[in-house]
Amino acid sequence: MTQESNVLQFVPFNSFLDGGFWHKLSDNKLNHYGLDESIKPLTAWYYNGDSTGMPCRMNLEYTAFDNVGPPARCFRAHGNLYNKNTLDSFKEADKKQLLEELGSEIWKAVTTGSAITDPSKLSQFVLLAFADLKKYHYYFWFAFPAICPKTDFTLVKKPSKLSDKFSTEQISQLIDSYNNFQNSLKEYVGYFIIVEDTNTLIIDQLENTQKYLDDGKKVLFGFADPSTVESHPGWPLRNYLSLISYHWCKQLNNKVDIICFRYVSQAGIHNIGHSLYLTVNISTMSDIQDIPKCVGWEKNERQKLGPRFVNLSSSMDPSRLAESAVDLNLKLMRWRLLPELDLDVISQTKCLLLGAGTLGCNVARCLLGWGVRNITFIDNGRVSYSNPVRQTLFVFNDCKETAGGLLKAEAAADSLKKIFPGVNATGVNISIPMPGHTITDGAIKQTKDDIETLEKLVSAHDAIFLLLDTRESRWLPTLMAASKQKTVICAALGFDTFLVMRHGNQSYTDTGTSNVNIPLSQPIPGNHLGCYFCNDVVAPGDSTRDRTLDQQCTVSRPGMSFIASALAVELLVSLLQHKDKQTAPADTGVNDEINTECSLGLVPHQIRGFLSRYQQIMPASRAFDKCTACSKTVVQAYKDGGIEFLLKAFNEPHYLEDLTGLTLMHQETADAEVWDFDDEEEFSSMDTQ
Template identity: 50%
Template sequence: MAAAMGDPGLSKLQFAPFSSALDVGFWHELTQKKLNEYRLDEAPKDIKGYYYNGDSAGLPARLTLEFSAFDMSAPTPAHCCPAVGTLYNTNTLESFKTADKKLLLDQAANEIWESIKSGAALENPVLLNKFLLLTFAIQALERAYDDLCRTEGVTALPYFLIKYDESTVLVSLLKHYSDFFRGQRTKVTIGVYDPCNLAQYPGWPLRNFLVLAAHRWSSSFQSVEVLCFRDRTMQGAREVAHSIIFEVKLPEMAFSPDCPKAVGWEKNQKGGMGPRMVNLSDCMDPKRLAESSVDLNLKLMCWRLVPTLDLDKVVSVKCLLLGAGTLGCNVARTLMGWGVRHITFVDNAKISYSNPVRQPLYEFEDCLGGGKPKALAAADRLQKIFPGVNARGYNMSIPMPGHPVSFSSLTLEQARRDVEQLEQLIESHDVIFLLMDTRESRWLPTVIAASKRKLVINAALGFDTFVVMRHGLKKPKQQGAGDLCPSHPVTSADLLGSSLFANIPGYKLGCYFCNDVVAPGDSTRDRTLDQQCTVSRPGLAVIAGALAVELMVSVLQHPEGGYAIASSSDDRMSEPPTSLGLVPHQVSDWDVKLQCRT
């Protein structure tokens, strides 16, 4: 479009195209945008890159896109020119292959053409190709150019106007061309910030600027003098001597009202017009890849299945797992599947030879030498599975009713320290899971968690039975003398006033001990081995552990959180209170069997 025409004495002007430089951060940010924001949206997106002319001689001019490309208000790096573009991101390979590239190019060309005809490109020259324009290489020009940049509050300008003689140099913005060149009928000089390193050719940013000049100024000037300003820092000193200047005749074809033919698709490495492939395998940290990939299933759930799912409430929750046995291992794995990043284990047992086949966080080597402490080994294994998880383990005992300290291996001082440590751990976590072997070991954590108004999820196993429940969350200053349980404000009047399956407010829900008339005691004394251990069908812990986590996630999705009204079986045909369905008080094997029979 800017070639000289009709004069055999003039050589044809050629241009050096850009070479795209897409930073690894750009691909990472695009991945996050696709998963979290764009999802199935194929609408075009505005993006911003930049170019500069500081590369070494012989290198192609680069148009750079990095992680900030999606923030249109992000500042442009110093001494760089902005370039605004459009991202067309398809959902399928077929859509990518069948995209009408000529149509997209013509649409972009028409937008530039309209900005030229309307004069918008004079007010905002970035509409041409969004690159900075600087003036020719003289110290006076440098000072004039720098002064103009400071006046406009920018670090560089993609295009500008120049007037000079033997002693002075003046520069101005494009929109002032009428006043700046008033009375001048011969030659005018324009400057372009040029990223090209070739000695005889200008870079791509000059192309559309020449079209603007031909359309807007050809009635006054038949040719323009072009300064390709190459302002670089070499060995610590500013160097502009490699800038080039030449004259361009404005072609008659620029007077046509139709948009000129558009070109510009970048060729691939083979010189063809196919897509360019980028291999990022050596550039990406595996831990960083895992961080962005582990939540893929959750983010895909938000696309169509559960668009209202609030993942932040789940990912940010801090979970304390009291018990690192069969239930604890399965709960921890399910929590990680839900994206939970903060998991803490408490257990005082060591890994035995019978554990690894039922407890998926342990291996045979963990049993050797007397066995590793379960809590520490479980935390270590979680971090090996996913390094991004914040997992900790505490090898400590929980004092229990019916188990006097004097009869155990604990000293009174150690028991006191364990209670203080337990209270601190419950205080610093959001959800407490009770996953221990015995009933009495759940008593002290229940009382402490209730006093601190922490959500408690309890899971208990029998041979082929289980119960998963959430403890009620009492409101401040609500506990009274008529409470059935010292942990919760549930009175006999509350229970008599509502049936067993009625909807009960979350602050009136009972705990694991509320409906039990037998005080917790030593459930293992004078018992045979099968009565001391929790003997369960092997698959039961997997089911109960998964339901415990699902119950926690459902509570977190409810607007009232732990104070959510307990859903009952009568609510199954009504609108569910959360995006994940009902939020019951408890789930037992009876509920599962009933569902299967139904």
């Protein structure tokens, strides 16, 4: 056991793969190998020029399959790829046998002497692999078979440095000789001999060893050493020593001098002085009858003899790639222009889109652009033949797929996922009950279910987009969102006019707030702003052309949906970027104001567009205390009465107006008008309706 301290220890190879290797393996598996599990040849390379501290690497890259040879100044290793079809066959592969198979090949190359003429046969490896191409998971395990002698190789004395053994002159001679030798070959060779010939050091091929020994020359055995450890040689020496022992043990008197050739060139200066000089005790191996024992499975990251694993989905799975590319694009905007842009708050916002028509489709696409990942559509229609040209998530086939076309909500969600697989998109097919549309007894069960579904969806989302084509259908979601304090973005189209607005976000708890008078010169805070219904009831002020939108969005100029949808999404994003979020005061764009609380600029309450004049205005208006959808009275009645209250609102034509006091107000207004108008005016105003 005292010998053990002298036992020569070797630095094992660490396999190092780059992404290109796995890309190529996946490509080969898909396009060439198929289920073929037969052994495939590989080429790897190692290098003896690393600086201290670098691990002893065996490199495999894209070219490993092509037999193009190692890069300049590097050394070839031959490999056998055992690519398994299943994880089970990977697990069950007989590791001992794999190692022995290749070990016996190496042994054959040693005993027949073919490794003397082609020493690269000493550097061989096994790669056992399983590629799960659905998940882009790769399991792999390398072995670098090394033949073991009967007794361990031991050091005669401590290793020394080449610079301690040779003079500076000899070393520079050796460098020249090395370069001349290697450059005279087709490819750098990792094993060679150094012979002293009339005071000069010559590097020569291994196959000339016998000749020099027979001539009585002193032969040093050199090899390209990938180890950078000061005291230990690298793995290639193992099989080299076996070869030397097998063939020349006797002639060398059981002792061999080894130069572990390490060649660093830095800033134009070449250096080999740090190479190790070893004198090793060997014993003959020519009497070995069987195949000697073989070692060499690589340890994994946890220093265990076990396989390694890599998950490359983030760089290889197309849908993961799409996600990271989209994210990077958005980050670029932040890095480049808006350092304060908060992308997380946008991507985390769950959006509920009521209506999967022309507005719904375009809003969804624009949300994708901003990195929103959760989008739910609600619609009760089917894709019809007129839809695809305007509704950008549908194609012709969606109309004829099933009788009457696919369900719009589901088709829109599917289409969104086709555009970007990283999105969590769902389509829900329900009808939204509307005030004034009587619910028959037979339909009550269905209506209640739909209401419940809608309530759950509103609760589960952060921003609700009202993109429906009728005014009445916006009522229930407006009310639900108001009672749950959700952000609401509403878009509506006329023929050549549009409205995009955010609903006010009233707190309803503080009794005083809704009546607080804010001076007209001050922007209206977000929690005092009106909803779609507040504004619709209040008659427009300035001109007949700026009047309230009509509700027939199907007869709108086709470009309007794109404009309005884009503004709707941008309005939400601006709101999310504002310091006060939902309570952000309404900017109206007068006096070239700038918004210092939002990095994206102004956060208006409404954007009203008039396409005939290519003009937009940004009015703001207060919440109306008699609003049929967002007033405290209605919200409270809904909270108290729940579904029973809703049924009354649907079934009784004047219920809401009575409840809010609108009936009374209308009476008062009508009375006032009777006094104001003379007969003639009354007739003319009726004509224009």
